[in-house]
Amino acid sequence: MRYGHSVKKQKNVTCTDPEDVGDIYSLTVINSESRLLICHHEGSRSVEDANALFRDLEQKRAVGSSLPVFVSDDWDPFAHALLEVYGIMETPAYKGTGRKPNPVLIPHPDLKYAQIIKNKTNNEVVGIFHRVVFGDPNEVIELLCPEAKGHVHTSYIERMNLTFRNHLARFIRKTMNFSKDRRIHTGAIDFFQAWYNLIKPHDSLKIEINIDMMEVGFQQNPKKWIFQTPAMVELLADHVWTMKELMNWKVPIQ
Numbered sequence: 001m002r003y004g005h006s007v008k009k010q011k012n013v014t015c016t017d018p019e020d021v022g023d024i025y026s027l028t029v030i031n032s033e034s035r036l037l038i039c040h041h042e043g044s045r046s047v048e049d050a051n052a053l054f055r056d057l058e059q060k061r062a063v064g065s066s067l068p069v070f071v072s073d074d075w076d077p078f079a080h081a082l083l084e085v086y087g088i089m090e091t092p093a094y095k096g097t098g099r100k101p102n103p104v105l106i107p108h109p110d111l112k113y114a115q116i117i118k119n120k121t122n123n124e125v126v127g128i129f130h131r132v133v134f135g136d137p138n139e140v141i142e143l144l145c146p147e148a149k150g151h152v153h154t155s156y157i158e159r160m161n162l163t164f165r166n167h168l169a170r171f172i173r174k175t176m177n178f179s180k181d182r183r184i185h186t187g188a189i190d191f192f193q194a195w196y197n198l199i200k201p202h203d204s205l206k207i208e209i210n211i212d213m214m215e216v217g218f219q220q221n222p223k224k225w226i227f228q229t230p231a232m233v234e235l236l237a238d239h240v241w242t243m244k245e246l247m248n249w250k251v252p253i254q
Contacts, residue, residue: 050081201227
């Protein structure tokens with residue numbers, strides 16, 4: 001999993017404005033393999049908001065599935081939130097003297113998390129390195145980048161931030177299209193999430209049609225590629241949705 005944040009700035013905020021007026025950060029989680037935008041949370045840059053993001057993610061994780069490997073930039077609230085959501089309470093062994101130790105929160109044995117650290121000089125990146133926060137470093141690196149010679153990156157979530165700005169005018173810096181209402185702001189991102197996962201084919205997910213595939217049913221298909229959306233890769237959809245399908249889809253009663 002890769003996750004990051006995009007900021008929407010609103011200026012000229014005074015002390016008389018409501019609490020939801022001001023800078024709003026969108027924390028997002030994506031699956032780097034399928035490009036699926038799993039969840040998002042709008043709020044401030046706090047541990048509480050990071051906790052809310054990962055609680056939402058945990059609710060969407062399939063029962064019995066293994067914990068994903070997490071990667072982010074260098075932001076401490078993410079580490080605190082992962083420990084809060086996925087940590088377990090453990091009581092240290094009593095040494096026989098003094099008070100018995102109190103239970104402490106420790107990382108889950110399967111929790112794996114790495115951060116990307118960017119060194120900057122005069123606001124320019126002069127060096128990048130990674131740090132494994134939770135999990136065995138060798139195992140984390142092997143799982144994240146077996147073909148990249150130990151290089152860990154957050155390019156997928158950075159590309160997602162660019163997609164946000166390209167398709168949602170409210171995310172463009174210094175624009176008159178900033179969000180005026182927090183509820184509408186979150187609703188716009190919800191709609192973008194559905195469009196991104198179900199309607200927008202991703203070039204990196206396309207499958208080339210080879211000779212064998214043409215022999216078993218693609219003789220009349222003039223296209224060289226089968227285009228897929230993140231939802232198709234995750235087996236949540238069997239075709240590229242249209243906008244009409246999305247607008248006519250009825251949310252099941254929970």
